[in-house]
Amino acid sequence: MKKFTRNIAAVLTVTAMVSGSFTTVFAAEDAEYTKKEYTGEEATLRFSWWGGDDRLEATLSVIEAFEADYPNIHIEAEYGSSDGYHDKLATQLASGTAPDLIQIDPETMPTYVATNPDYFVSYDENGFDFSEFDDAFLRRQINGYYDGQQLGIPTGIAGPALLVNQDLAEEIGIDFTADYSWDDLIEWGRLVREYDSEMYLLCANKSYIATFVFYNYAKQLMGTTLYDVENGVLNITEEQMEECLNYIQALYENEVVAPASYSAAYDGDNLQSDPNWINGKYVCTFAHVSTMNVMMSACEGVKWIAGNLPMMDGALDAGWTANCPQIIAVSSTCENVDAAMVFADYFFNNPESMSTLACTRSVPATEKAREICQEDGTLEAVLMDAANICSAFGGLTPDRYASSQEGKAIVTDAIETVGYGVSTPADAAADTVAQLADLIQ
């Protein structure tokens, strides 16, 4: 009950935060930004992040402006693809060679903090100004808050989204704006195939089916996360696992999604490379709010909307939940934490930076930044809608075992065997539950 109340409070706060940006009349403009002074010795900071070209360009612009204002601080940018980013980071953290400022996936960070709570310095202890942030959003583990200390700053408001080709959906007779169930997706999948045999309802690969379908379906079915982390036990039973996999099998068998052998070439965050997506052969796709822009850019000339998210009849938990797309943390091996704090302040609190960064890391986390982006015309309504929709659900946050790379790999492998028709859901469920149980031992 306590957990439920806490979730409701978080949902209300986040929803109010996000939707508030449309109604507030730029009250934040009154509060002027005062640049932090830096009188310390000359410092060089390494800043690593992953992301696309827009994010790269915006971040480099902020760095350039920062270096012009703070000639004593030099920022070395280390950017690249998300592929292998956290593998490399784990090694860097273990060997004490991590960059000073690090962009981290919020679902991966708990693994780092659990193995060594001292990897990152506390923003609170170093006097970071969080006045622009809403405490109810900020002070959550998924947003970088661990044991009473803010070890990371969320770069935005994100979460799962359903990106819908609205004209196509309407033409086929599918309404993603109303409430609907998982079973409706199966029915709509059939409609799409009847409409055009070259089209599918949902653009998804095995990783996306794991992240968006399996985990949320399981939470709605169970009312808990996969693991009870506090007591070190696996919550999901073989029967529940089988039910989840049965549904996923139905997605493939009813051709709601493309065959597993087709989507294998576009696994991970590579759905935008699927030529069928580029050519508008899908009605919708699951995406992260932070990656919606990438998907929309890959298929131009389409009227995109953020669709509602599916709910199970009699669900025990809402499943879908908002989080942040990335966290920026300062490594404890940073030799000049003061300089890092000055840069972080410039990055998150400076209106010019807010304007430059815009929505390149999803819908901004602070109201002030959202107002600035709205004024600039860079805050797209579809992103705001998506953030509002997932925030309104307020489901449970995935536990750290389920969201670990190994946990995800076990689930994804099960989905793949079912997708290829190599295993029945019952066989795959037995094997997967045994592997998941081993993971916690």
Added chain:
Amino acid sequence: MNKKKKIRSYRKRDYQAFIYIAPWLIGLIVLQLYPFISSLYYSFTEYQITSKPIWNGIQNYVTLFTADKEFLTSLWVTIKFSLMTVPGKLILALAIAVFLNRNLKGINLIRTLYYIPSLFGGSIAIAMLWKVMFMDNGVVNAMLGAIGIKGISWLGDPKVALITICSLEIWQFGSSMVMFLAALKQVPSSLYEAASIDGAGKIKKFIYITLPQITPIIFFNMIMQTINALQTYTSASVITNGGPMKATYVMGLKMYKEGFSYFKMGYASAISWVMFALILVVTLLLFRSSSSWVFYEDEGEF
């Protein structure tokens, strides 16, 4: 007495020599010997990369061979990969070398062109290019479609994906080809002339003269390519990431995932030592077999 004095003076010079070989010696100790020994130690520990290693005896090895089905899959995939790529690469390299071993106009340019794929080595860019070429909507299927052949799911079909990966490895046959070409040049022409007088045809000359004469190079190439194949990683990681259905999940990839994605460095070290043992055994077997099929002019004595 005189002898003793001589030995002392030589010892001083010996110590000086260490200064000259110090860069190499430091490299050997720090970059090879230390990781080599520490990985052996880690293989007997539970080491989570982010915490201190805890000794657990042979548990990692027991788990590998008794409980980890994925490891046995990766072992089998690696063996299949080696069985396909090593003979494939050697046969192709030898065939092209025989073709290029003649005096044609612009032969040096042609030799260079054939060698170019090897210059890319295990590069990410080439693996990415391979991936794009072999996608369902890629250029390879488009070419097949142009001649009326239905496209193949090169990356999505578990039965075909390993062949796709192997073809990239085989395509990079240049270094073996260059060595074969050098070996072919060394075969005395008098042997061919004698065989021609005896009425031997081209195929007989190739089987009874060329092949025996170049067996040392075949042996060398076989050893080197087998070692490379058993350690393969890049193509399987970049093109298919071990999929679909673990069809390309080679041991190198398994080791990487366990170590750097799941942070089980102790377990990954155990995999690396199994891989080392496998390479050692295969190499020893090849060496042992060599006495029956490799012919040296000096009978193997230097």
